[in-house]
Amino acid sequence: MKTISRRDLLKILGVGGVAAGLEGAHAQTQQRPGTFTVTLLHSNDSHDHLEPTTITGKDASGADVRAQYGGVARVKTLIDQLKRRSHNPIVLDAGDAFTGTLYGTVYKGLADLAYIEAWGVQAQTLGNHEFDGGPAQLAEYLKNATFPVVSANVDAEADPLLKGMIKPSTILEVDGQRVGVVGVTTPGTPITSSPGPTVKFLDPYETVQKEVDRLRASGVKYVVVLSHLGYDEDVKLAPRLRGVGVIVGGHSHTPLGKYEGFGLPQPEGDYPTVLKDADGKTILVTQVWEWAKLYGSLRVTFDDSGTPVGWFGKVYPVTSAYKDDVRLAATLRAFMVPLETFRKTVVGTAATVLNGDRVDVRKRETNLGNFIADAYLWKTQKDGAVIALMNGGGIRASIPAGQVTNGQTIEVQPFGNTVYLIDLKGSEIKAALENGVSQWDAGAGRFLQVGGMKYTFDLARPVGNRVVDMQIGTPEKGFAPIDPNATYRVVTNNFIAGGGDGFAVLRDAKGERRDTYFPDYTVVNEYFAFVKNADPKVEGRITILNEKK
Incomplete structure (x- = not known):
């Protein structure tokens, strides 16, 4: 008769295979005198x-x-x-x-x-x-x-x-x-x-x-x-x-x-x-x-x-x-039934996967980050917004290609935040971007996805001085440098506008500010309907220098 190995026996019993410390005392299965075992x-x-x-x-x-x-x-x-x-x-x-x-x-x-x-x-x-x-x-x-x-x-x-x-x-x-x-x-x-x-x-x-x-x-x-x-x-x-x-x-x-x-x-x-x-x-x-x-x-x-x-x-x-x-x-x-009709309501279509992966949205430009920022700008263009800032930690899921539903857009932005307008000096925008990249190595949620602008940061430089270029999109000249002394109307969410994710610069800014009270996910839903078949690209809005490969 074939002998069954200890490893195979453990697998048969359903306790082997994926384990740590299988040798010596670490594989102990019986309680010895003077010891106490819990699982x-x-x-x-x-x-x-x-x-x-x-x-x-x-x-x-x-x-x-x-x-x-x-x-x-x-x-x-x-x-x-x-x-x-x-x-x-x-x-x-x-x-x-x-x-x-x-x-x-x-x-x-x-x-x-x-x-x-x-x-x-x-x-x-x-x-x-x-x-x-x-x-x-x-x-x-x-x-x-x-x-x-x-x-x-x-x-x-x-x-x-x-x-x-x-x-x-x-x-x-x-x-x-x-x-x-x-x-x-x-x-x-x-x-x-x-x-x-x-x-x-x-x-x-x-x-x-x-x-x-x-x-x-x-x-x-x-x-x-x-x-x-x-x-x-x-x-x-x-x-x-x-x-x-x-x-x-x-x-x-x-x-x-x-x-x-x-x-x-x-x-x-x-x-x-x-x-x-x-x-x-x-x-x-x-x-x-x-x-x-x-x-x-x-x-x-x-x-x-x-x-x-x-x-x-x-x-x-x-x-x-x-x-x-x-x-x-x-x-x-019992919890699902009242939600089903609302959750399954189709709000638009995605031509490609919209990347909201936690690791990516907290470290680099993604097409979903761009789409959300663009949705904020689109909704507030009549209010004069020219730049959008979206914290990566506020993006919690990806959206697969195909029909997009209410349930999916809420999973992407589940916090119940609202879209918020604030006037910022160019110097305050830079301070916000610096905060966004200050904990890049840790993948912190403060990393900023952007719309209406682009920026470059250098990981070889010290925290607080990493942003080396920031430009705003203009209809006449393409991109132009952001003037530290000029004022720009920025659209973001009420969480970081109130100082969340370390954005004290947004909380303390003295420019005009107001909450639109538009729920963030409904703005994204409306933008899906507007663009018909969403196909955003990663297009160089954020450039990283000296990233270790």
Whole structure:
């Protein structure tokens, strides 16, 4: 009889293949005396994507390929399977459930709450986008949640709606042991979202370590940090901490580990990423991309001091192999039905794919960025607008070629922003462009797509002095230099006009300003109807010098 290898046996049992740390102690499957094992099941950055996401393209032979990933009813099925075969499962979510599709626009977080409850999430931290609707929307969500939502560095005690609703941590009782879960939220939230003046975001390290110390002093030996700082920040934070075994992360949409599937991104690190804390002890860092397209399972064995001594990690692509959970699917249909007619209404046609890929719109010119900027200019030409500025972080999805619907344009611009007019000096336009390219390496959302103008920036130059050329389009002379002392009417959105994404220069500008109150997606819809068959090009509006290849 043929001998079955250990690797093949693991595959048959459904626990092999995509794993980290399979050798020695890291493959530990049984709990030794003096140790404690849990399995962390986790998600992050779902962004209102309740339904599966379709990825299209061509395979190596040139044939058309279509694949679907995600769908919260499928995730529920996967979670139930993992719970049945996992040791001491704990279900966690690392934030940014809000903002991304029509579900968020209409239901303002309550559709997200339905699936998070169904998943059995035991603790969640706050992402920056949980504040997109201000304290009132978040307070409604928190009031209805049956699970704790934690963040150690969010101080909302001065806000009348949020006071007392956000705790720094929670303690979960697991197999007779206490597991502490400490939350932390990106301190950049006031720049990227709308928490208002009454919510403060404190230093992540100081607040997390203080709460960890409090938990450890109370006898909690096993501590997990539920982080919405981003993978790079988690990797920086881990070596500074003491007394933490695992950081379960989100915010940066970082894919980690090993997995297979058409159209999935290349991983950007190991799952888990293994580091050393401030005492030289092991600390693990995880994250699972975005939109519930991947799901994470990390089994961790801790010694009696709360330090990981064994781990087994697996990343699951959420495919159609996982059938919809019947009960959650029925709940989702109740949310879907009122939206269907509106969402399916055709607003125009795209002759080509309109690129709203997150990596691209935050670093370079794209045809969708151009199209949105041109739509803003078209809508406000009678008001005298000659330049359009659109933050790349406000573009959240691509649009495939073919008929374009309301649902798609809302997914591209899901924040409920309005089109905003502001008179700027040429020097203020340059300052805005400098802010836009100041965090280019990090792919920050402040990067500006433009209309009615073009600009060049040099990555070899210091931040604040990278923009080396900016020109405005003129009907008589083509492009001409922007005069730093002249005034230009600029159209943008109310978010960055109010200082979002670090645009203090727009917030503080003294020129005439007014909100048109036109919803951004309706302006794009009208422009689709106007142009008939949208076919925008990348045409040299943005030039990058000294980009490392």
